[in-house]
Amino acid sequence: MKVLITGITGFAGSHLAEYLLSRGDVEIYGTYRARSRMDHIAHIADQLHLVECELQDPAAVAQMIARIKPAHIYHLAAQSFVPASWTSPADTMMNNIVSQLHIFEAVRAADIPCKIQVACSSEEYGLVYPDELPVRETNPLRPQSPYAVSKIAQDFLGYQYYQSYGLSIVRTRTFNHTGPRRGERFATSNFAKQIAQIELGLQPPHVHVGNLQARRDFTDVRDVVKAYWLALERGVPGSVYNISSGNTRTIEEVLHTLLSFTSAPVQILVDPKRLRPSDVEVLLGDASAFCTQTGWQPEIPFHQTMHDLLQYWRDTLQAQAGEKEGS
Numbered sequence: 001m002k003v004l005i006t007g008i009t010g011f012a013g014s015h016l017a018e019y020l021l022s023r024g025d026v027e028i029y030g031t032y033r034a035r036s037r038m039d040h041i042a043h044i045a046d047q048l049h050l051v052e053c054e055l056q057d058p059a060a061v062a063q064m065i066a067r068i069k070p071a072h073i074y075h076l077a078a079q080s081f082v083p084a085s086w087t088s089p090a091d092t093m094m095n096n097i098v099s100q101l102h103i104f105e106a107v108r109a110a111d112i113p114c115k116i117q118v119a120c121s122s123e124e125y126g127l128v129y130p131d132e133l134p135v136r137e138t139n140p141l142r143p144q145s146p147y148a149v150s151k152i153a154q155d156f157l158g159y160q161y162y163q164s165y166g167l168s169i170v171r172t173r174t175f176n177h178t179g180p181r182r183g184e185r186f187a188t189s190n191f192a193k194q195i196a197q198i199e200l201g202l203q204p205p206h207v208h209v210g211n212l213q214a215r216r217d218f219t220d221v222r223d224v225v226k227a228y229w230l231a232l233e234r235g236v237p238g239s240v241y242n243i244s245s246g247n248t249r250t251i252e253e254v255l256h257t258l259l260s261f262t263s264a265p266v267q268i269l270v271d272p273k274r275l276r277p278s279d280v281e282v283l284l285g286d287a288s289a290f291c292t293q294t295g296w297q298p299e300i301p302f303h304q305t306m307h308d309l310l311q312y313w314r315d316t317l318q319a320q321a322g323e324k325e326g327s
């Protein structure tokens with residue numbers, strides 16, 4: 001079976017490709033852009049069909065889908081960093097909404113039986129009141145960032161294309177996920193990288209942070225990509241599912257978990273530039289609909305995820321230092 005992963009060079013995309021390869025029953029195609037970095041998939045690139053495709057170009061997308069004729073599409077490519085959606089809101093809308101429209105239109109034009117997973121987000125819930133926790137899929141959506149609005153548009157377009165044209169679309173509202181290869185701008189990875197840099201003497205012993213009081217529901221990315229596979233294998237087309245762990249912790253607790261793995265003495269410094277115009281205060285998801293439908297359960301404990309993330313940065317920085325020495 002042919003599957004297509006948009007954003008295969010990214011964080012979730014690279015883990016999904018690894019997971020699907022481990023299953024051994026699929027032929028994996030993945031899109032990348034001219035400026036994409038290949039580091040995350042370099043170790044498996046010879047087992048993938050990589051296709052350069054700008055998803056904002058409708059003709060390129062139509063041609064690519066008509067040629068590959070994938071049975072599954074995992075649409076993971078996106079502008080996913082919330083703060084960037086304030087500095088470049090139009091770019092976020094184009095990247096997230098317009099690209100997805102091109103994929104849907106290309107599948108319609110090719111007239112192929114294709115299941116599509118749309119990567120939506122817990123950010124769509126935005127402002128959540130204490131008596132609404134844990135959040136279910138039926139909760140009102142009260143977006144707090146342009147990014148959240150773009151994800152609501154992706155989500156609702158998925159619904160509408162299912163209703164209007166019968167496209168086999170499953171929407172996943174994934175809560176925070178992290179693990180090795182997480183982009184360094186996101187809180188967990190940023191803190192882990194700073195700690196690894198402090199350990200190597202590459203930065204003074206200060207960890208710079210933003211709002212530590214926000215609460216988030218974290219799942220390991222390696223569990224999340226299994227959920228994406230199950231979403232298309234066992235999810236009901238037209239449905240939307242939360243994907244979450246059912247645990248919430250403050251970002252301060254996340255930082256202290258990472259710090260528990262190091263003996264380096266550090267001072268925590270709040271950087272006002274890291275604060276957002278409006279931040280989602282608390283997210284805690286109810287994934288029972290998805291678990292019941294597909295049998296999915298997150299398996300990797302949070303401590304393990306944080307441990308592996310810190311180790312990822314230690315290894316990456318050491319490899320970079322080795323390369324510099326060698327050159």
Ligand SMILES: C[C@H]1O[C@H](OP(=O)(O)OP(=O)(O)OC[C@H]2O[C@@H](n3cnc4c(=O)[nH]c(N)nc43)[C@H](O)[C@@H]2O)[C@@H](O)[C@@H](O)C1=O
Nearest residue numbers: 080082121122123175176185186187209210211214251274
């Ligand atoms: C589900 C959702 O999950 C992610 O969005 P996010 O929750 O914004 O992720 P983040 O890691 O940037 O922030 C988490 C929290 O941590 C706070 N925070 C404190 N100090 C720093 C800090 O220094 N850096 C950052 N980035 N955040 C910080 C920050 O204010 C926020 O409250 C994306 O995958 C998104 O694509 C998505 O869909």
